[in-house]
Amino acid sequence: IDLYRPIYFAGATGIFHPLYIDPIFGKLVGFKSNVLHEYCLTSFVISALCEWAGRNGHIKSIEITFLGYARPGDVIKICWKVTKVAKKEVGVSFKISLRDKDIAKGKGILPISDEK
Numbered sequence: 001i002d003l004y005r006p007i008y009f010a011g012a013t014g015i016f017h018p019l020y021i022d023p024i025f026g027k028l029v030g031f032k033s034n035v036l037h038e039y040c041l042t043s044f045v046i047s048a049l050c051e052w053a054g055r056n057g058h059i060k061s062i063e064i065t066f067l068g069y070a071r072p073g074d075v076i077k078i079c080w081k082v083t084k085v086a087k088k089e090v091g092v093s094f095k096i097s098l099r100d101k102d103i104a105k106g107k108g109i110l111p112i113s114d115e116k
Contacts, residue, residue, distance in 0.1 A: 001036060003072045009040040026071075035069045041076075041104060045094060048078045053090075053110050060089060060109040068103035070096075076103070088112055 010016045015037060018025035023033040042064055050057040070076055077097045084091030089111050096104040 001070055001072050001074050001076065005040065006034055006036060006072055009037055009043075013037075013039065015039075023072075031069075031071070033071050033073075035071055036074075038064075038066050038104075041066070041070060041096065044076065045078055045096065045104075045106070045108075049080065049092065049094070049108060049110060052080075054113075056113040057110060060111050062106060062108040064104055064106035066104050068098065068101060070098055070103060074098055083107070 006021045010021050017037075018034075019029065019031075020034055020037045020040075026032070026034040042062070045064065046059055046062065049059060075098075078094060079097070080092045080094035082090055083093050089109050091107065091109050093107045094105065095102050
């Protein structure tokens with residue numbers, strides 16, 4: 001996670017809470033630095049799944065549970081597996097890990113497109 005990602009996210013969403021953008025504030029409230037907003041973490045999952053799905057890939061639905069947090073500079077790992085294949089959609093389950101600890105898990109549905 002690049003160091004400026006929280007700033008880009010804040011600019012795109014308008015969420016400028018100091019916990020997400022200010023490392024000093026993060027330390028004052030008990031973290032090692034600022035933390036990544038949960039929606040920003042979710043955007044990494046959506047991006048990875050859409051890239052995997054191909055040119056016309058998109059998400060029909062997504063559910064995510066957060067078990068921890070990530071900070072700028074962290075390296076996260078996103079793993080998923082296909083859990084269902086139907087006529088017009090694929091179901092997946094996924095998890096986000098940081099240093100071998102799961103920090104989020106969830107599931108999603110991706111439509112299958114005949115377009116190329």
